[in-house]
Amino acid sequence: SLIAMESEEPQQIVEGLxxxxxxxxxxxxxxxxxxxxLSILAISTYGMLLQKERSLKTSEEPSVEIHECGKKYDTGLSILEALSATGLRSIRYAKEIPGVKEIIANDISLKAVNDIKNNVNLNKVEHLVSPSHQDATMLMYEHKRENHFxxxxxxxxxxPSIFLDSTVQSIKNGGLLLVTATDMAVLAGNTPETCYSKYGAISLRTKSCHEMAVRILLQCIESHANRYGRYIEPLLSISVDFYIRVFVRVHTGNYKCKYTISKLSHVYHCTGCDSHILQPLGITKPNEKNQSITKFSLPTGPFTSSSNCTHCESPYHMGGPIWSAPIHNPQFVSEILQSASERLGTFKRIQGVLSLVLEELNDVPLYYTLQNLAGVLKLVTPPMTSLRSAILNAGYQVSASHMHKTAVKTNAPCKVVWDIMRCW
Ligand code: SAM
Known part of the structure; x- marks a missing residue:
């Protein structure tokens, strides 16, 4: 069942450890x-990364011991699960992530906090997990001075957007932020006006709406971070089942915030043939002579020469802004994949999704779908391998996407893709 459970009946659940x-x-x-x-693997991988970064600074070897669940890095991570419900996730983090120092499992509901307390005792993780009963935003604002987590x-x-202002202020410099969004109808273009009021970007009903959803969430986090001289580095961004989940680092640096406009774009989406064109909000470049000064250029004049699509003459809808820079860090994703253990209940699925993620053209936003390309031209759908070979032969890159079964991600201009399809 894809439906979340808020059961009236008491339940016993075993998941992971x-x-x-x-x-x-x-x-x-x-x-x-x-x-x-996936979050357990991502936090463990991040812990190791952090340990390596710290030891590089102090030029000491990272302290590694062999632990029952594999290598243990003494990361001393401080974790906040701001919206914890039963405490399951925090308890799993305590039992399955090596080297954790403390976890706060917080929920606004008293019933939930009673469950968290009982489950923490049942699992004997009182020394690591502290139940907390607060509004998540207040809890995070209380920790904003020391950038605690x-x-x-x-x-x-x-x-998740109402929690972002306090989140980006209470996380450490270089900290790892994991965010789920389940309001897919809003993010996938059913209610663009609501998407604007919640995320500060207009969603569009396109074939690549799931990737657009991920990119809207990333731009929303970046915009909250920028207000406090911080910026994000996406490590892994996925769309599965009924939700999206992003894993990003939050860094401090007013200077780097000047580059945000280069990482965001408006999307022109053709309402007839689903072609899309991206227009960056601006370009920021380091000054060649003095690297500490940046140079900007902003778009001039109307972007499209006509308000209609050059391929099918239908009108464009303009959406965004979306995050148009890479959404994964392939090195980080490979390390997660290597550390994935068969012990995990969803091991096979993690392998499948992350292998596809590693194949994705990471610097090409959005995708076409094979059915739509064929459908618009009223063609019998060609085999995916044939289309991919044709794009490669034309000198461009092409890949799949984990977000859609028949996605065609390519750096070929729309015109090239349509020309190839027309020759079929
Ligand atoms: N993370 C949990 C897990 O993996 O099982 C599920 C969390 S559930 C989707 C969302 C929880 O957020 C609910 O238990 C709800 O009571 C809590 N919540 C909603 N608003 C909150 C707020 N402002 N502060 C803290 N908790 C809140």
Whole structure:
């Protein structure tokens, strides 16, 4: 079932190394096991990365011991699960991520916090997991001065944007932020005006709406971070089942914030043939003579020579801004993949999704779908391999996407893609 459960009946659940009980009326969603498994791997990988970075600074070897769940790096991570429900995720983090120093498992609901307390005791992780009963935003604002947390996990119902202002202020420089959004109808173009009010970007109903959703969420986090002289570095961004999940580092640096306009674009989407063109908000370049000064150029005049699409003459809709820079860090993703253990319930799926992620053209935003390309031209759908070979032969790159079964991601201009399809 894809439907999250807020059951009236008490339940007993075993997932990973945790066993939990819910007193009823507290949120538990079995489908999110993939999300939790992947988050465990991502935080563990981040912990190791952090340890290496710290030892590079002090030129000391990272302290590694062999632990029952593999190598243990003494990361001393401080983690906040801001919206915890049963405490399952925090308990799994405590039991399955090596080297954690402290975890706060917070929820606004008293019933949920009672469940968290019972489950923390049941799993004997009282020394690591502290239950907390607060509004997540207030809790994070209380910690904003010391930029307290290495890792913050936001897993709300629906839209996470109301939590972002406090999140980007309470996370450490270089900290890892994990954010889920489940309001896919809003992000995928059903209600563009609501998307604008929640995320500061207009969503579009396109074939690549899932990738657009991920990129809208990333630009939203970046915009909140920029207000405080911070900026994001996406490590992994996925769309699965009924939700999206992004894993980003948040860094401090007013100077680097000047580059944000180069990482955002408006999207012109053709309402007839689903072609898309991206227009960056601006270009920021370092000054060749003095690298500490940046040079900007902003777009001039109307972007399109006509308001209609040159391929099918239908009108364009303009959406965004979206994050148009890379959405994954392939090195980080490879390390997650290598560290994935068969012990995890969703191991096979993690392998499948991350292998596809590694294949994706990371610097090409959005995609076409094979059916749509063929459908617009009223052709029998050609084999995917043939289309891909034709694009490669024309001198361009092409890849699949984990976000859609028949996605065609390419750096070939729209015109080249249509010309290839017309020759079929
Ligand atoms: N992370 C959990 C997991 O993996 O099972 C699921 C979290 S559930 C989707 C969302 C939780 O957020 C609910 O338990 C709800 O009570 C809590 N919540 C909603 N608004 C909140 C707020 N402002 N502060 C703290 N918790 C909140």
């Amino acid at each position: 945790a066993q939990i009980q819910t007193g009823g009326k507290v949120f538990y969603n079995p489908v999110q096991e993939f999300n939790r498994d 290495d890792v913050i996990d936001l897993d709300p119902y629906g839209c």
